[in-house]
Amino acid sequence: MPHPRALVAVPVLLLVVSLLSGCAFTNLLSSREKEQVFDTRAQAAASPTALLVMPAFVPADAVHLRIRVSLDGKGELLRYASPTPLDAASCARGPLQGTPGIVASWWPEITPKNGAQCGAGWQAFQTSGTTFAWHDDTPGA
Numbered sequence: 001m002p003h004p005r006a007l008v009a010v011p012v013l014l015l016v017v018s019l020l021s022g023c024a025f026t027n028l029l030s031s032r033e034k035e036q037v038f039d040t041r042a043q044a045a046a047s048p049t050a051l052l053v054m055p056a057f058v059p060a061d062a063v064h065l066r067i068r069v070s071l072d073g074k075g076e077l078l079r080y081a082s083p084t085p086l087d088a089a090s091c092a093r094g095p096l097q098g099t100p101g102i103v104a105s106w107w108p109e110i111t112p113k114n115g116a117q118c119g120a121g122w123q124a125f126q127t128s129g130t131t132f133a134w135h136d137d138t139p140g141a
Helices: 004-019 023-030 041-046
Strands: 033-040 063-070 076-081 091-095 114-118 122-127 130-135
Antiparallel strands (some): 033 063, 091 114, 122 130
16 A cells, blocks of 8 residues: 555645646756856855856956856856946957857846957946846857
8 A cells, every 4th residue: 555645745746747847847957057146246256156256357346246157158147236337457348249148037138239348258238337247158259
């Protein structure tokens, strides 16, 4: 005779699988992106579990940092708030090349055509005190 817990667990498991069928279930199992949130640049830089090394162009006064990293090598996204403009020593103003290889709900719908190239392949733009930056890890990017 089956154990009473098994009689409850099987229908619950079937319900969960049916609710997560299709894309939602596939995404749950195959999510190859990770995201982190930090209150300050110092917190992000000091974190032993940070998903990326903080780029040099991110100022010391950066707050409300959000990082999204593709584990499949499609790139990284970074957002932070700061009154400090992009540093001319680290970033060269000019046209942005393409768009990020990954997406996030907090990324603007439209990526502008102009911004800055910021060392080691990072591209960035600022809007209303918020800086958005991305780095594509794809070959030739």
